[in-house]
Amino acid sequence: MQRLPDTSLTAALANGGIQHFGWGVDRHMHADTYDAINLQTRATGNxxxxxxxxxxxPRPNDKPxxxxxxxxxxxxxVADLHARISRR
Structure with missing residues (x-):
């Protein structure tokens, strides 16, 4: 699996399932940045x-x-099986 984009379906299935489709390194970094900004806002706010x-x-769920x-x-x-067959 070389030279496949990290957002491909094959890479998503290798990473844990169809819910990872479209989630490349850039999207994970954007989500982490969003969470870090919110954490800093919460920590330094008045x-x-x-x-x-x-x-x-929201991120893809890793757990099935x-x-x-x-x-x-x-x-x-065997008697039950015979009874079922003989009813027909």
């Missing part, structure tokens, strides 16, 4: 009691979505 909470730039819990399968005996 706020009342508590500083406001600035939202972070949780799959639903598998339901326990019922054990099937």
């Amino acid at each position: 706020w009342g009691k508590t500083p406001p909470r600035f939202p972070e730039w 979505r949780a799959a639903p819990a598998p339901t326990p399968k019922k054990r099937v005996s």
Whole structure:
């Protein structure tokens, strides 16, 4: 995988999935810069009691979505299989 742009679909799939498509080094740096500016604004601002909470730039999710819990399968005996086939 040499000479592919970092925003390509192949690079996105290698980085963790389709949600990384279009996220190259430049986009990650812009998101980090945005978060750093918000952090500095929060740290150096003259706020009342508590500083406001600035939202972070949305990034692709590295963790896959949780799959639903598998339901326990019922054990099937040979007699049950024979009963199912013979009903037809």
